[in-house]
Amino acid sequence: MSKGRILSGMRPTGKLHLGNLLGALENWKTLQNEGYECFYFVADWHALTTDYMDTSHIRSNIVEMVTDWLASGLDPEKSVLFIQSLVPEHAELHLMLSMITPVSWLERNPTYKEQMQELSNKDISTYGFLGYPVLQAADILIYKANYVPVGIDQAPHVELTREIARRFNYFYGEVFPIPDIKLTDFPKVLGTDGRKMSKSYQNAIYLADSPEEVRKKVSIMVTDPQRVRRTDPGNPEVCPVFSLHKIFTSVETQKTLDRDCRTAQIGCVDCKKILAGNLITTLSPVYEKRQTLSQKPDVVMDILTKGSEKARQMARKTLEEAKAAMKML
Secondary structure, three states, X not given: XXXXXXXXXXXXXXXXXXXXXXXXXXXXXXXXXXXXXXXXXXXXXXXXXXXXXXXXXXXXXXXXXXXXXXXXXXXXXXEEEEEHHHOOHHHHHHHHHHOOOOHHHHHOOHHHHHHXXXXXXXXXXXXXXXXXXXXXHHHHHOOOOOEEEEOHHHHHHHHHXXXXXXXXXXXXXXXXXXXXXXXXXXXXXXXXXXXXXXXXXXXXXXXXXXXXXXXXXXXXXXOOOOOOOOOOOOOHXXXXXXXXXXXXXXXXXXXXXXXXXXXXXXXXXXXXXXXXXXXXXXXXXXXXXXXXXXXXXXXXXXXXXXXXXXHHHHHHHHHHHHHHHOOOX
């Protein structure tokens, strides 16, 4: 028996990094292996909300991203992996839901306000960007998902979906179950420059990086800015390298490194070598599987095509129910 239906997705941004692995993929894999009915999709229409001026990279980004999904352990035999735009029912339900969603609900969305400021170099004053939470609601409701796994910063999006579902059900009758937020707690992953790991910052360690590339990137990571010389004592609590040790290094070794850093018994170079070794040990199975899959893009697309067909069967049924409730058949 399924524990419930899960729905989650990612915008196709290309190759994924450690932050994506720890922030989403590990949780997705756990959910699929714990008996949930999982639907994971490529949110290519969502990519248009900020990158509509240049769409040339979307297809290649889809293949790269889903290759990382599969290499990280997502199993198309256990989860439905699909592309949003191959299930046009998402768009039709989005249109229907947009008719009942007050503009004020969208304008108070905290992410909308933040991104309008952060992405000031892009023209995102579009209807599509304002209304993308309604498309997210359609993504979730079209599969009657019971749970949506998100970090705390994404919880307002799911709450808006819940409000839209309640409003639809109030007007037209009970069609959509109200999805629950499944909060996921994951560590903040710092990049090589000490900021949050991000593709846009060019500070990321990618799942596609070879062991040699991992060593090189770790070797140039910033450390405690107050530790200038090898003989200076360090403070692991402000060191981005040690923040990754907390994730990828055993507790006993962490204790030793913490003590030796504070007493200058170990230098940053040796500390980084230990981290690089642990990262490579963790990522090697993913990297090796990815190397094989990267030679078979047609296999990746075939998985997505079949998954999209399966997703569409369910989406079509839900859409018919919604239309019937609205007396639109």
